[in-house]
Amino acid sequence: MADFRIPIGDSIEATIDFFVDNFAFITKAFAEVTENGIEILVSVMTFSHPIVLILLITALAYYLTKSYGLGVFTLLGLLLIWNMGLWDPTVSTLALVLISTLFAIIIGVPLGILASISTISYRIIMPILDFMQTMPAFVYLIPAIPFFGLGPVAAIFSTVIFSMPPAIRLTCLGIKQVPSELVEAADAFGSSKAQKLFKLQLPIATPTIMAGINQTIMLALSMVVIAAMIGAKGLGGEVWKAIQRLQPGRGFEAGIGIVIVAIILDRIMQRVGGKSKPAV
Amino acid sequence: MNHKIEVKNLYKIFGHQPERGIKMIEEGRSKDDIMLETKLGVGVANASFYVKEGEILVVMGLSGSGKSTLVRCINRLIDPTAGQVIVDGTDVVTLDEEGLRKFRQKHFGMVFQNFALFPHRTVVQNAEYGLEIQGMDPEERKEKAMQSLEQVGLKGWEDSYPSQLSGGMQQRVGLARALALDADIMLMDEAFSALDPLIRRDMQDELLSLQDKVQKTIVFISHDLDEALKLGDRIVLMKDGFIVQEGTAEEILTAPANDYVAKFVEEVDMSKVLTAESVMIKPVAQAHSETDGPRAALRKMEHAGISSIFVRKEKKLFGIVTATDAAEAAERGERSLEKIMIQNFHRVSPDTSANDLFPLLAETSFPLAVVDENDRLKGVIIKGSLLAKLSEKRLKEKELI
Structure with a gap:
């Protein structure tokens, strides 16, 4: 029994090696472009004095939620982060989360729509999602390195994979939950599939899709922190440094920063999702 | 009028290989039977109709x-x-x-x-x-x-x-x-x-x-x-x-x-619990055999917009006269209604159930005469009024519940 080992690991490694040998030049090029993009985004966000961006984010949070409480919390929370000297890592974490979420939505929502309208794709996509979600997040970090090199792009790659499942799942769920009589009515008046999708199914599924995107953002945030291990900077990087140098105080400060960012993002997304809920 | 929609031999069988169901329906099997044997659900079986x-x-x-x-x-x-x-x-x-x-x-x-x-x-x-x-x-x-x-x-x-x-x-x-x-x-x-x-x-x-x-x-x-x-x-x-x-x-x-x-x-x-009395309507016009001739009867019918009229004699129901007969009699110059009087119509008592009225109405073209024990005309029942009364009463009862 011990003599024979099914070569699962070996074959995965061989497959990855094959892809790295033949396609890494593409992914590396992509990595370069994306990395430049991230740098530009970060430098734009840090171009002005931190207080300007803090006020902007506060105003945006208030504008989107119309909640004084959240506005005050955002202002104080971000000022605290600035005060702790964590402003630059926070900005780069935000940039990573934004970009990863954007990719996750661009890929995830169409996949969710596809899964909702075609049974075959549903049956293919759902087991893959189960696999993606139960696989420990750290594992995604390993193959990301040979393709994208150490750094933020590898972090974004593994973050997108880790955070995409809720966007797919809840988009699919939201569309499937549209009452069948409404779909029947749309059919009865002679709607095409696209008209049905854009005029009925997506609008009604929006609150569910927004809930999925909210989860995606939260997962992205947690993954971006973990991805510090492969060279993503940001708040996760601060935590990672604190672990290596055994500085519990510094570690907690960075941890608090992450919590503040998470609360702000979560509350904003919840309100945005709730507001677009149709009057039922 | 055209047939706007024409449905011909329409079947809808739910389940796997629904054609099996069509065959069984053609053999005269019932919905439950087919369900038990094949797990096929019969939605619509051999429906043909037009609109x-x-x-x-x-x-x-x-x-x-x-x-x-x-x-x-x-x-x-x-x-x-x-x-x-x-x-x-x-x-x-x-x-x-x-x-x-x-x-x-x-x-x-x-x-x-x-x-x-x-x-x-x-x-x-x-x-x-x-x-x-x-x-x-x-x-x-x-x-x-x-x-x-x-x-x-x-x-x-x-x-x-x-x-x-x-x-x-x-x-x-x-x-x-x-x-x-x-x-x-x-x-x-x-x-x-x-x-x-x-x-x-x-x-x-x-x-x-x-x-x-x-x-x-x-x-x-x-x-x-x-x-x-x-x-x-x-x-x-x-x-x-x-x-x-x-x-x-x-x-x-x-x-x-x-x-x-x-x-x-x-x-x-x-209709089972409704009686003739509760669904009858007042006769809009009556003729009197002692005083009215064909011309007068015709005039009364025209006035009331009806095609036949009940005739009384000494307060009792005597017969019925149609507008066509009355018009012909008037042409011939007859003075009395007796000759054109028809006796072949249905008399029902006030407590006849409405259910029994339908078959009577179906076989005659005249209204039904509702008469009491002294053969006096209490009211008449015509097809339209029976249906109207029925649905009116049922709606009222539903609202009470």
């Missing part, structure tokens, strides 16, 4: 009788297993996806039991949905939608959301949405069943007066005999996927095709 242009056809049956499946086969929300649905000479069953879409846009408006309004759209946006997907420009479709909202009495509500309206008003939106299309056929699936009785009656009245104006061909699904009697120019009665009878309200009430129909009519029929 004339501009009429309201009510498809009636208990739940599970296949009536909703049948109406969905007409616009192919459900694909029939076999058979033809011919609308204006086109077999809907053979249309491809694109053709079907265009055909639905042009010909079918549909109203649903639970309204099926789009919750994220305002009332007017709901009403213009059908036109919007046809690509009509926004100004024009809004105008049309507003017109149809006005027709159903919802002017001023156009910017509300469906959830802000009552059930009756929501269904008016559903009606407006179907009317705005200008489709020539309206499919109404238990359109008023979810409404409470008073509102339902209003909606029925409104549908009838709308129908006078718009003259659509309407297929109306209902499980309610009253509704069928009130709305239907003709009625198709279904059971277990089969059509068991087809005809006018009177044909179904007076000559039930089989026990099921009889039971259906009886079960939902208050």
Whole structure:
């Protein structure tokens, strides 16, 4: 029994090696472009004095939620982060989360729509999602390195994979939950599939899709922190440094920063999702 | 009148390899039988009927009788297993996806039991949905939608959301949405069943007066005999996927095709407890054999707008005279009604049950005379008035409950 080992690991490694040998030049090029993009985004966000961006984010949070409480919390929370000297890592974490979420939505929502309208794709996509979600997040970090090199792009790659499942799942769920009589009515008046999708199914599924995107953002945030291990900077990087140098105080400060960012993002997304809920 | 819709040998069998079911139905097996043996569900079995242009056809049956499946086969929300649905000479069953879409846009408006309004759209946006997907420009479709909202009495509500309206008003939106299309056929699936009785009656009245104006061909699904009697120019009665009878309200009430129909009519029929006295109407005119001749009788009939008149003699009912006979007698110059008097009509006592009146009405062209023990005329019963009284009484009783 011990003599024979099914070569699962070996074959995965061989497959990855094959892809790295033949396609890494593409992914590396992509990595370069994306990395430049991230740098530009970060430098734009840090171009002005931190207080300007803090006020902007506060105003945006208030504008989107119309909640004084959240506005005050955002202002104080971000000022605290600035005060702790964590402003630059926070900005780069935000940039990573934004970009990863954007990719996750661009890929995830169409996949969710596809899964909702075609049974075959549903049956293919759902087991893959189960696999993606139960696989420990750290594992995604390993193959990301040979393709994208150490750094933020590898972090974004593994973050997108880790955070995409809720966007797919809840988009699919939201569309499937549209009452069948409404779909029947749309059919009865002679709607095409696209008209049905854009005029009925997506609008009604929006609150569910927004809930999925909210989860995606939260997962992205947690993954971006973990991805510090492969060279993503940001708040996760601060935590990672604190672990290596055994500085519990510094570690907690960075941890608090992450919590503040998470609360702000979560509350904003919840309100945005709730507001677009149709009057039922 | 043309046959707007013609359904020929339509089958809908649910399940795997549905063709097996068709064969079993042809062999005369029942729905339950087929279910037990093959796990196939019979939705519609060998249905053939037609709908004339501009009429309201009510498809009636208990739940599970296949009536909703049948109406969905007409616009192919459900694909029939076999058979033809011919609308204006086109077999809907053979249309491809694109053709079907265009055909639905042009010909079918549909109203649903639970309204099926789009919750994220305002009332007017709901009403213009059908036109919007046809690509009509926004100004024009809004105008049309507003017109149809006005027709159903919802002017001023156009910017509300469906959830802000009552059930009756929501269904008016559903009606407006179907009317705005200008489709020539309206499919109404238990359109008023979810409404409470008073509102339902209003909606029925409104549908009838709308129908006078718009003259659509309407297929109306209902499980309610009253509704069928009130709305239907003709009625198709279904059971277990089969059509068991087809005809006018009177044909179904007076000559039930089989026990099921009889039971259906009886079960939902208050006529058992109603008597001749409670459904009779006052005779609008009577002739007196002592004083009236053919000319006077004719004049009385013309005045009252009736085609036959009961004649009294010494306070007792004596006979009946038709307008045609009276006119001929007057030509011949006769003075008395005696010669043209007909004795061959039905006399019933005031306590005869309404159920027994139907067969009598079916076999005669004269009104029934309701007489007391002294043979005095108390009232008359004509077909129309019997049905009208019946449904009126039943509605009243429903409201009391």
